[in-house]
Amino acid sequence: MAALETSLRPCLWFDDDAEEAMNFYVDLFPDSHIDAIVRYPDESLSEHFTGMAGKVLNGRFTLDGMQFVCLDGGPAFTFNEALSLTVSCADQAEIDRYWDALSAVPEAEQCGWCKDRYGLSWQILPAQLDRLMTGPAAVQALLGMQKIVIAELAAAGAAT
Template identity: 35%
Template sequence: MNKNIYPCIWFNGRGSEAGKYYAETFDRAKVTHDSGMVVTWEAADCTFMLLDAGPNFKPNFSISFMVMCETAEELDRYWARLSKDGKIMMELAKYPWSEKYGWLEDQFGVSWQLYLGAGAPQKFVPTLMFTGVNNGKCVEAMEYYTRVFPNSKIDGVMKYEEGGDDTPGNVAHAQFYINDYMLMGMDSSMDHGVQFDEGISIVVTTKDQEETDYYWNTFTSEGEESMCGWLKDRYGISWQITPARLLELMADPDREKAGRVMQAMMKMRKIIIADLEAAYAEA
């Protein structure tokens, strides 16, 4: 699994609270960083970033997180915790695809699908729902992403048949990898009233300017630029293209130098590493 790709969830004043909540909810989970604005927590070699950035956006279930549970007891523990003060979207029950499965939205508005299935290669899997203007585009999107990223593949696609619960040919469930990081996808013809937005984004940590330029230029060629390394791709999914060097400079214990780097980054669309280095080195 590639640990340089991970989801980021937008919060409004409750990021630190949510980080502690998830660390207490999931087995062997822990908060690894909390600056107030940025919180990260990890479990089972998976990383989540929580961005406490105000009321502009909030997560919705166009991107949910599949949790692959080893035992029914594990699944029941997570369900009891996450469903408290949350909202049930699909009741916890036996389904054709799993002996035990349920879908819920927790108290922070983050959606989780709990699935009983031992031996999964990745514990937490971002799951993309292609609905509304994107309905029917799941296969197209998977083919696109697996072209953009190296070490990528589509690992399985199950489609709706005639008489099924959705449009025949739409994807009921699929999984794919981008640079060895697993995601899942589905189509939905229902009017859910949600779309991909900045409420949940995907961070790609890049090794150098060449890799940063590649992802930025590829995605924005049919998408939309934003600020501070953020962009939207052709489907409206938000990505943060973040050079590893930016993270290193901003973590410097010299707060004056780190502050100059932050100020330089805030003025950028695509991140330019040389300009960050120049800001860092200012006398």
């Protein structure tokens, strides 16, 4: 799949591990690659560059055909659940694979949401979630899950 050609690209602000995160993500998702890395110049050029020499000033990468930018910006801003990336999975094996790779903060897991080692929130969802949510029993089952288990949602929906 070719990268989605659009002028709109999410920008991810990492403390100091943008390059590590890019490598992790492109290894995990198909049709993914690092497009470019521009590094901070000599820190004597600006007080804002102190301690950042060699870190990522601007990284461009593609995940499953979608383009992103990122940077190492220091600890001033961190990710929170107000923004998450959704992965639409074809089956339980795909859910399990992404969940196992991305979930690193057990206390942040609920209803298919998880948080990775960089603090970025993800929704690991079955592609057919709308068809599985057939009524109150399915909703109740989902609310009790951390990682989504398709068979349990289907069974709860069938019991309605």
